[in-house]
Amino acid sequence: MRSFKLRRDWIHGWLLLLPALVFLFAFTHIPAVTTLINSFFSTPRGRRPSKFIGLDNYERMINDPVFWKVLWNNLWFAIGTIPVSVALAIVMALWVNEKLAGRSFVRMAYFTPTVLPLIAVANIWMFFYTPGFGLFDQITGALFGWPASNYLGNPDTALNAIIVVTVWKEAGFFMIFYLAALQAIPVSLKEAAQIEGAGRWTIFWRITFPLLMPTTLFVCVNAVINSFRLVDHIFILTDGGPDNASALLLFYIYEVAFRFWETAYGATLTVALLILLSLLAIGQFFFFDRKVHYK
Amino acid sequence: MANDALSSSGKPIVLKDVSRVWGETVAVDALSIEIPAGSFTALLGPSGCGKSTTLRMIAGLERVSDGQILIGGEDVTGKPSSKRDLSMVFQSYALFPHLSVAENIIFGLKVRRVSRAERDQRLKKVADLLGLSLLLERKPGQLSGGQQQRVALGRAIIGEKPICLMDEPLSNLDAKLRHEMRLEIRSLQQQLGFTMVYVTHDQVEAITMADQVVLLNKGQLEQAAKPRDLYEKPASPFAARFIGTPPMNLFPANAFKKLCTAPDFQLGVRPEAMRFEDGGPVSASIRAVEYLGADILADCVVAETAFQVRLPTTRPVSPGENIELGFDPDALHVFDADTGRRRDDLVPEFGSLLRS
Numbered sequence: 030m031r032s033f034k035l036r037r038d039w040i041h042g043w044l045l046l047l048p049a050l051v052f053l054f055a056f057t058h059i060p061a062v063t064t065l066i067n068s069f070f071s072t073p074r075g076r077r078p079s080k081f082i083g084l085d086n087y088e089r090m091i092n093d094p095v096f097w098k099v100l101w102n103n104l105w106f107a108i109g110t111i112p113v114s115v116a117l118a119i120v121m122a123l124w125v126n127e128k129l130a131g132r133s134f135v136r137m138a139y140f141t142p143t144v145l146p147l148i149a150v151a152n153i154w155m156f157f158y159t160p161g162f163g164l165f166d167q168i169t170g171a172l173f174g175w176p177a178s179n180y181l182g183n184p185d186t187a188l189n190a191i192i193v194v195t196v197w198k199e200a201g202f203f204m205i206f207y208l209a210a211l212q213a214i215p216v217s218l219k220e221a222a223q224i225e226g227a228g229r230w231t232i233f234w235r236i237t238f239p240l241l242m243p244t245t246l247f248v249c250v251n252a253v254i255n256s257f258r259l260v261d262h263i264f265i266l267t268d269g270g271p272d273n274a275s276a277l278l279l280f281y282i283y284e285v286a287f288r289f290w291e292t293a294y295g296a297t298l299t300v301a302l303l304i305l306l307s308l309l310a311i312g313q314f315f316f317f318d319r320k321v322h323y324k
Numbered sequence: 325m326a327n328d329a330l331s332s333s334g335k336p337i338v339l340k341d342v343s344r345v346w347g348e349t350v351a352v353d354a355l356s357i358e359i360p361a362g363s364f365t366a367l368l369g370p371s372g373c374g375k376s377t378t379l380r381m382i383a384g385l386e387r388v389s390d391g392q393i394l395i396g397g398e399d400v401t402g403k404p405s406s407k408r409d410l411s412m413v414f415q416s417y418a419l420f421p422h423l424s425v426a427e428n429i430i431f432g433l434k435v436r437r438v439s440r441a442e443r444d445q446r447l448k449k450v451a452d453l454l455g456l457s458l459l460l461e462r463k464p465g466q467l468s469g470g471q472q473q474r475v476a477l478g479r480a481i482i483g484e485k486p487i488c489l490m491d492e493p494l495s496n497l498d499a500k501l502r503h504e505m506r507l508e509i510r511s512l513q514q515q516l517g518f519t520m521v522y523v524t525h526d527q528v529e530a531i532t533m534a535d536q537v538v539l540l541n542k543g544q545l546e547q548a549a550k551p552r553d554l555y556e557k558p559a560s561p562f563a564a565r566f567i568g569t570p571p572m573n574l575f576p577a578n579a580f581k582k583l584c585t586a587p588d589f590q591l592g593v594r595p596e597a598m599r600f601e602d603g604g605p606v607s608a609s610i611r612a613v614e615y616l617g618a619d620i621l622a623d624c625v626v627a628e629t630a631f632q633v634r635l636p637t638t639r640p641v642s643p644g645e646n647i648e649l650g651f652d653p654d655a656l657h658v659f660d661a662d663t664g665r666r667r668d669d670l671v672p673e674f675g676s677l678l679r680s
Contacts, residue, residue, distance in 0.1 A: 220385050221418035225432030225483070226406040235431075239422045 061303070067296035079293065086297035096298065098273050099281040102188055106277055107256040109192035110199065115248055117196065118203035119241070123233075125204070126211045136208070143202040151265035154194045155181070158266070181267050184274035191275050194262055199255060203248045210244040211237070246317045253309050257302060278302055334362035334519035335396035335409075335486040337382060342391035344377050344543075351377045353543040354391065359536070361396075361486075364513050364520045366534035370566070371525055374543040376491055379523045383489050384408050395487065410487035411480040415495060417472050419464040419479075426451075426460040429478040436483075450478045453512075470501045477509070481516060488513070490522045494529065506533055527567050531555070539563050557657075560664045564592045564657060570621065572657070573598075573631035580605060580627075580678060589667070591674065592657035595621070596634045604650025605678040608633075610643050624649075653679070 068086055073079040090096050125136045142150065157164040161177040169175040180190040214237065222232045260280045263269060269276035269284065276284075282302065286295025337359040344352040352374040359365045367375040380386035382393060384405035393401050400408050411432075419428050426447060427434075433443045451457045454474045464472055473493065480488050493509070494502045510533045513520045524530050530537045531551040539546040539554065539562075546566075547559040558564035558572070565571040577589040598606070608624035608631070620635045624647070633649060635641065653675035658667045 215416065215418065217414045217416050217418035218420060220383075220405075221412070221414060221420075221479075222431070222435075223385070223405045224383060224410070224412045225435055225479070227431075227435045228406070231435055235435075236420060242422075 064296045064299050064303075067293055068300045070293055072291050072293040086294055089294065090297050090301065095273055095276075095281065096301075099276045099278050102274070102276060103257060103278045105188060106192060106195070107253060109189065110195045110256055111249065111252040114196045114199040114203060115245065115252060117200040118207050118248065119238075121200065121204045122207035122211055123237075126208060139201040139204050141201065142198045143205075147198065147259065147261040148265060150198060151194065151262035154197075154262070155266055158190055181275075182271060184271050187267050187271060187275040191263060191266060194266070195256075195259060198259075198262075199252065203252070206244050206248055207241060210241050214240050242317070246313065249317070250310055250313055253313065254306060257306060278305075333486060333517055336361040336394075337487065337519060337521065338392075338394040339378070339382070340392040340394070342378070342381060342393060343389045344374070344381060344386060345389040350543055352381070355540075355543070355545055357538050357545065357548060359519060359521060361519055362517050363535045364510065364522065364533060365536045365538060366530035367521065367523045367538050367540060368527060368530040368566075369525065369540035369546075373540040375523045375525075375540050378540070379489055379491055379521060382521060383410065383412050408487075409485055410489060411483055411485040412489040413476045413480050413491065413493045415492045417464075417476040417493075417496075419472055419475055421464055423463075424460065425456060425462050425464070425467070425475050425478075428464065428475055429456075429482055431479060432483045446482050450482045453481075454478050469497055470505065473497060473505060477512070481512065481518075484516075485518065487519045487521070490520065492523055492525070494524075495526075502529075509533065527569075531567070539566060541566075557666065557668070558592075559666050561590055561592070561659050562664070564659070568594060570595050570632045570634075573633075574659075575626070575629050575631065576661070577674075578627070579629045588661045589670065589674075590659040590661050592659065593631075593651050593655055595632045597651045597655035598633045598635075598649045599651065600635070600639060600647065601650030602648055604648045606649040606651075608647060608649060610641055610645045610647060612643055613641060 067079075069081060069083060070079040071082045071085075121139050125132055125139065129135070158180045160166060160179040160182070165180065166175075166177050170177070178186075180186045218236055218240075219232055222236050227235065257277070257279055260277055260283070263275060263277065263280050267275040269280050273281075278298070279302065282295055282298045285291050285298060337357075339355055339357045341354045341356055342352060343350065343354050355374075355378060357365075367378055369375045377386055381388050382395075384400070384403060384407075388401050391401075392399055395408060395410070420431065423431065429450060430443050430447055433446065438446075447460075448457075451460060454477060456471070456474055456478060459467060459471060459475075464475065467475065473496075476493070480490075490509075494505055497505060506529060509522075522529075522533065531554070534551060536548060537551055537554050538548045541562050547554060547563045549557070549559075554563060554567050558567060561574055564574065572592045572594050575591045575593075577591055580591070606626055608626040610622050610624050611630070612623040614621040614623075615637075618637070620637055620641065622633050622635055622641060624631055624633055641647065654671070656671055656675055656678075658670045658674055659665065660667050
């Protein structure tokens with residue numbers, strides 16, 4: 030009798046878990062495992078089924094100059110976007126945390142880029158970058174008399190132009206987290222530091238910034254993941270060009286898998302991306318853990 | 325515990341017609357106080373009376389709407405906190421949660437770039453004084469409420485500032501600890517000699533610790549006096565009812581048959597000043613009796629005015645009983661019903677009228 034009741038509980042439990050499990054497996058676990066398996070097989074073509082080829086795909090990846098190029102691009106992209114957007118987010122959050130006129134309007138304005146779809150944003154920025162009559166050329170032309178420049182078409186500037194768009198897009202989003210964290214810091218801490226003779230600068234570096242560390246860790250992990258994840262605007266702005274100058278790893282994966290239909294090699298690149306991301310996340314937690322104070 | 329290295333001579337604080345106004349609300353209304361150097365002054369009052377705002381204005385954390393604040397004879401009204409040379413203990417302690425106890429205490433010294441050797445030396449002194457030596461490496465989150473309180477005290481005294489401000493520092497502690505800390509803070513202040521301004525809503529804290537009690541009500545000064553004077557000669561009915569547990573009994577003059585000619589006065593007698601007296605001036609009926617062990621607290625009524633009286637346990641009383649009570653002539657307080665001021669000149673007259 031008792032074991033029967035236990036069994037019913039057991040069935041109920043699993044039934045309750047089932048909906049979540051189905052989706053989790055269907056969209057996360059099974060694709061991930063399939064990707065790993067596919068990376069050891071050849072791409073099926075027409076009547077030729079895929080066959081096990083061991084590490085051949087990985088060997089190809091290591092010898093692929095485009096892979097190294099996009100990885101290198103991604104590194105620059107991360108270095109260019111993360112520190113700048115995090116620093117901007119802190120500065121903006123500090124500013125809108127003060128008592129200033131039209132504060133909620135400024136907060137909203139900062140958050141707008143986050144709300145807008147990246148595709149729409151990219152289209153707007155494309156107009157800014159348009160050679161000759163785009164916003165930037167008009168300003169630099171009128172102020173300094175510079176000639177028209179093709180920021181998106183020049184291999185030297187294409188990636189930087191995309192970095193600017195990304196920073197603009199992300200800083201407002203991170204600001205919201207910093208704003209919430211700032212408001213959780215009791216005012217009396219700042220007052221106590223003031224009484225002890227600390228100026229604004231000292232209060233920020235010795236009190237506010239350390240207390241924001243948990244938020245900084247969270248934001249950094251997100252920023253790193255985003256730097257590998259956000260590629261929508263590349264499709265609109267440069268399509269990875271010129272000469273892969275602005276292609277990032279995920280963009281390259283998309284190209285290989287869904288434009289060239291080399292699905293097996295695409296799977297191999299995806300595994301490389303997953304390993305890289307997990308290493309980065311783990312590394313960040315270990316690096317920050319010593320410096321972060323949690324309440 | 326003589327401690328010659330840790331000492332600071334206090335500075336006097338003077339408030340001249342200081343006001344703080346937010347829109348329509350007047351938090352502090354033309355307040356003038358003198359706080360002598362090296363004294364322990366308590367700002368006392370019910371919540372919302374402006375005592376914390378006053379303290380924050382002295383600290384420079386709150387802007388002064390009108391009036392002047394002088395510290396050591398120097399006008400500091402417009403100066404920031406850091407230029408006022410004072411320390412402060414907050415109600416919430418405001419310890420920096422990410423810094424260790426030692427770093428919390430020496431925070432101010434570090435900001436002022438005091439040399440490392442002197443910092444360590446002073447830290448040792450303060451830690452020994454407050455019994456924190458074994459806790460220096462801990463974070464505030466790992467300390468009990470009393471220990472956190474000590475760290476906040478340490479941070480306030482290590483700078484050897486001439487003035488220390490405290491904003492209800494004991495309100496987060498339990499009763500026993502509060503009593504200990506009261507004695508400790510008082511002895512610390514006397515040892516180090518700084519000027520202390522101490523905000524509290526607890527009259528016991530104010531009376532037991534302070535040299536001078538400043539009683540505030542609705543943003544205005546009610547009375548500034550020594551604790552003993554405040555208890556023995558309250559300047560107004562408010563002061564009379566605020567100090568002492570249970571509060572002073574106030575009667576309209578016409579509650580006494582012999583005084584029906586003088587209706588414009590309020591008479592006050594403390595519950596503990598009344599005693600049984602056959603043929604005494606107050607004939608009351610008892611409504612309720614509270615047995616307190618050492619004595620009895622009886623709720624009585626005379627001429628529709630309720631009052632309390634503290635009686636010895638030797639004579640049992642019960643509700644519904646009629647008793648006659650008396651008091652010494654100098655235990656009588658007379659207040660003008662219109663102005664609310666104390667009228668000591670009328671005490672002998674009323675006293676003799678009641679006795680007649």
